[in-house]
Amino acid sequence: MHVTGTTLQQRHKKTSIVLALASGISIFAGMTAPAHALTLMDILRGGPGAGRAGQSDNGLPGVGSGRSAMPSERSLADPEPLPKVSGPRYYTYKPDAERAVKTAGFAASSAADASRLLAEAKISAPADIAAALEAFYGKTAQPIWVSDGDINEKAKGVLALFERAADYGLETTDYRLSPPTLTTASVADPAASGSPVVTSDASPASPADGHDRALMQFELALSAKVLTFAQDMLRGRIDPNRISGYHDFKRKDVNLSLVLPFAEKGTDAAAYLEGLAPQSAHFQALKAELATLRAEAIDNGPQVSLPDNLLLKPGKSSPDMAGIIAAIQHTGSDALKTKHAATLASYQQTPDYTPELVEVVKTFQAEVGLKPDGVIGAATVRKMIGHTSKDRIGKVVVAMEQARWLPNDLGQRYVFINQPAFQVYYHDRGVEQFSMRVVVGSRSNQTYFFQDQIETVEFNPYWGVPQSIIINEMLPHLRQDPNYLDRLGYEVSVNGRAVSSSSVDWYGSTQNVSVRQPPSSDNALGDLKILFPNSHAIYMHDTPSKSFFQRDMRALSHGCVRLAEPRKMAAAVMGTTIEDINARIAAGQNVAAKVPAKIPVYVSYFTAWPNKDGKVEFFDDVYGRDEAMLKAFAATTKVRAAQI
Incomplete structure (x- = not known):
């Protein structure tokens, strides 16, 4: 990466003139971005469509949506191909080599x-x-x-x-x-x-x-x-x-x-x-669940069929209403059936979504961890239909395998993040003290599966922008508007020396370029982050985008784990009060405080896992990792069959 002066400015100026002549409009106004494009403010706010009112469509203050929709204009504006940083990949599993x-x-x-x-x-x-x-x-x-x-x-x-x-x-x-x-x-x-007789010269x-x-x-x-x-x-x-x-x-x-x-x-x-x-409580709970599933004479799977695209709001009607109630009666808990026994008994297969039935649905949604709003959409349908016994058995077998990767004893005090559940759980004295919703990585920016140890809580943090985001998401804007980061208040440095965004040659390598966002109310990390240093640059943090926690499917981040109640988690790992955490944030200083005790953190991925009461809960395989595990099992069994 080279820092240039007049030559670079002239280069961008010429590009702008060519675009203006070709399109008759400014390259920074009126352009339409693809609907799926992520912008920088999307990153700050938590994902696509999260910009604040009063900004342009892509959420960038003072900037249009970036590149033109016309291929010819895009090639003029960006004559050099844009580089991309790809995430890790899934492998074709290879069992242990033999001899x-x-x-x-x-x-x-x-x-x-x-x-x-x-x-x-x-x-x-x-x-x-x-x-x-x-x-x-x-x-x-x-x-x-x-x-x-x-x-x-x-x-x-x-x-x-x-x-x-x-x-x-x-x-x-x-x-x-x-x-x-x-x-x-x-x-x-x-x-x-039927077996050959082995002979030898000696016998x-x-x-x-x-x-x-x-x-x-x-x-x-x-x-x-x-x-x-x-x-x-x-x-x-x-x-x-x-x-x-x-x-x-x-x-x-x-x-x-x-x-x-x-x-x-x-x-x-x-x-x-x-x-x-393994003798751990979680493994034994999985083992017991597996035995129960295999012993059941009937399939736990769907007894009714509901359309995947069903959307039913309170007060409306649907021909699928009878199927909805039948599904709830099949997958709902005994407590739900007892609470709404009169409503369920008197239901006459009518299509009307009455207030009484809305209450049944709300209870069901609350039980399965969904927002209890009574609106029946895709997430609620998936929970109503449930998983078949075969699916559940597969999930438990995968979970038992993955549980063996972790320590048999997770510890008396630890943090457990389960990505498919979109939840984090804090344990102390061997007991779950609280849990909260989290946002994890999207399918294209997956959160890793690993374990580490919490070391630091940083208050009023800087956000050091990863190279993947600089290249994949900022670079298209910077090649059109080199002042882009300066206007947004970001700090740019080349080889450790602070420079202006406009002085960087964004057509060269970004290897030696660092970008960070200073502490602010708009900072992508919010008021604090909780660090467990690892090679994947993953940590827990606050976020200015709170609305994402209201969603049922929360695989929406760039890989880090966003906390619904970050101050509560910070107080827990620091062994202090939320009032103390509030005071440290209010001081306004960027301060990193060491965690006073060793606290393991398990950034895990389990589609079947026991809750605090020992009941195994099941979750959707958001990244498709269970499927990869089942293929690995099959490959291993095939090789072992040929060993003897």
């Missing part, structure tokens, strides 16, 4: 036939599983799962546990293994067993010898499955960072070297493995 287990060293541990035959077994496994097998069987002479020429009770207990893997949100077929059998028929005729082939070899193959295969199961119980099947660039977790380390020795020495290997499941 052959090196069994040659197993025979050296003992001269016993079992070790000799084990050395001839052939399986593949991920590198860490393979290494654990090699380390264990390189030292151990005796099998774990085979005794007296057959699989033992310890092995049978583990196989029975694997059949219940789905209870823990895992995939049963990932661990299923059939034990070898030696029948009378196979002794008389090896071909009758002549026989049915019994083939069975022993199969047992050792089973021994090694079961140990590989046991290690996989233990690892999955503790950290999950999926590496979150292979899902998308929006996932950011250090995958948990599992000490696999302890698993097989525990299984060998203990009397009940199945109980040991089952005990590895």
Whole structure:
């Protein structure tokens, strides 16, 4: 980026003259922006259409809507292609790479036939599983799962546990293994067993010898499955960072070297493995919900059909009114049905949306977290129809997997943001103290999924404009009007030196250009921000755009988390009062205060999650991440099926 003088001004002046001659109007007046375009004041106010009265259509004081709708004029005004900064992407999931287990060293541990035959077994496994097998069987002479020429009770207990893997949100077929059998028929005729007899130069082939070899193959295969199961119980099947660039977790380390020795020495290997499941209250609530959903004989899904574009206001009528009441009776709570029992019992399938029915709908909306205004729109219809049992089961399985990415103990004091719920929850002394609505990133500017630690509350903050916003959203205006940021009161610097917006060559690189908005009533961050430094530049903050919190779908920001009650959250994490927070803001100074205690923050993404009463609630998959998870599960199962 270069700071220029007369040459740059002449360049822009010439561009303006050409435009004026071509269009007969000023380039800064009367132009029409695309309906979907975001402007800078949209950013400040919270999103499209949030400008204040008295401003131009795009919310920019003194500026029209920017580029002309005519392609020829756009090319004249902006002869160089506009750069774009793209966000992270979703990946095609690739499961752990595998290699052959090196069994040659197993025979050296003992001269016993079992070790000799084990050395001839052939399986593949991920590198860490393979290494654990090699380390264990390189030292151990005796099998774990085979005794007296057959699989033992310890092995049978583990196989029975694997059949219940789905209870823990895992995939049963990932661990299923059939034990070898030696029948009378196979002794008389090896071909009758349907399994080939393995031969070697050291030992002549026989049915019994083939069975022993199969047992050792089973021994090694079961140990590989046991290690996989233990690892999955503790950290999950999926590496979150292979899902998308929006996932950011250090995958948990599992000490696999302890698993097989525990299984060998203990009397009940199945109980040991089952005990590895997360014991947290949220995981146990998800597990119980999964069992309930699977045990239900009827589908929890939609029993009625309602149009997606339904819009019904109080006092109006609709032929879908009967379906609305039927849907509420199916998905509404027992408390709702008790409260409005008389109204529901007397309803005669009429199309009129009467005041009594409005009250039923308002109660329903309040129960499901919607604005209780009685207006039946798309969001209310989605809640009325609900999710099918299959959908709910999928959401719970995904949630159980993702819960394994988090610490088993979230802490006594922490902040939990759940993006699909558009809510943040503050916990202290192990109990939820309060929750509030939030606005999270839009689908094109998604909020990441990660955990961190709150460090600072900044009062009367500056807003350091990210490069993505400078390039994607400010640059089109700056190329037409280099004074754009100066007029809006923004501070611009190049290589740390303050300059005027008009002196910057906005046709060059913006790499060394910094833009920030000083503290003010219009500041995009409002009165404060709560920081947990991370590589994604995500934090919680206030906003001058309060109306967004009244919306049901609140994926509207550029990625940061906007708080409905920022002063309440700041007081909680600072361990002080709201009055104290008010006083610090009223002082008018830009001050960063360190949080006095370590407070984890979980910027999470769960479409199924238990509330403070332990009841699992379900949310829409706003970013489509559940779908990506289900594809990753399928890819993992496919690879595991080919391991043995």
